[in-house]
Amino acid sequence: MEQPNDAVTAWRTAGEAGDAAAAVAALSPDVTLISPITERFTFRGHRQVRDLLEVALTLIDDITYTDEVAAGRTVALFYEARIGTTRLYEAQRLRLDDTGLISEITLYLRPLPAITLLMRRLGPELARRNGQPGLARLLPLAGGAMHSMAATGETRIMPRVAPR
Structure with a gap:
């Protein structure tokens, strides 16, 4: 069984708490976040990802992570939440760097x-x-x-x- 990763645990906890600053603390300084809405842009680095998270975490309510699957330095997380009364389901592919911080995030929504x-x-x-x-x-x-x-x-x- 894979050992728990502190950055992934911190990321999950921060998401459920709606805490953008704590989420960013789990990220590599050169993190890349690939938009779930369009392939046209990617968020790079702490500042851009923090700006996105500060907005997104005020819009998305009741985030509850349901599943986690890990293989090597890749982790897949799944959560359920809502935006107002609309249900939201998200899958996140996290890639970890050599230090264990999250270096890449790809989001998938439905x-x-x-x-x-x-x-x-x-x-x-x-x-x-x-x-x-x-x-x-x-x-x-x-x-x-x-x-x-x-x-x-x-x-x-x-x-x-x-x-x-």
Whole structure:
């Protein structure tokens, strides 16, 4: 059986507590976080990842880690949470550096309405933090349209084609 990793334990505890500063303490200084929303950008280093976590951990409630699987210096974590009343499920692939700190995080989210809701709420604050107030005002409109389509598909269209 794999030995528990202090950085992974700290990361889990910080996520469940909504503590961005404690989460960053578990990360390598040159950490890379690969966005679950788009392949177009990656967060690099403590500052960028901290900015993302400070916003995300205020939007995502009741994070509860359910599973952990480790092989060598790669750990897969799974949690359940919610954004408002929308359920969210996330898988995280963590890669550890030689010192045991988390050096790479790849996030995977489901279902689609949770992703679009997160994008709609996360995007404007990240744009403001990046000095783009005009984009911060536009993102809720674009995100709102995508979220409306995803939520309608989830609640009204896809149930009609579910296995019987």
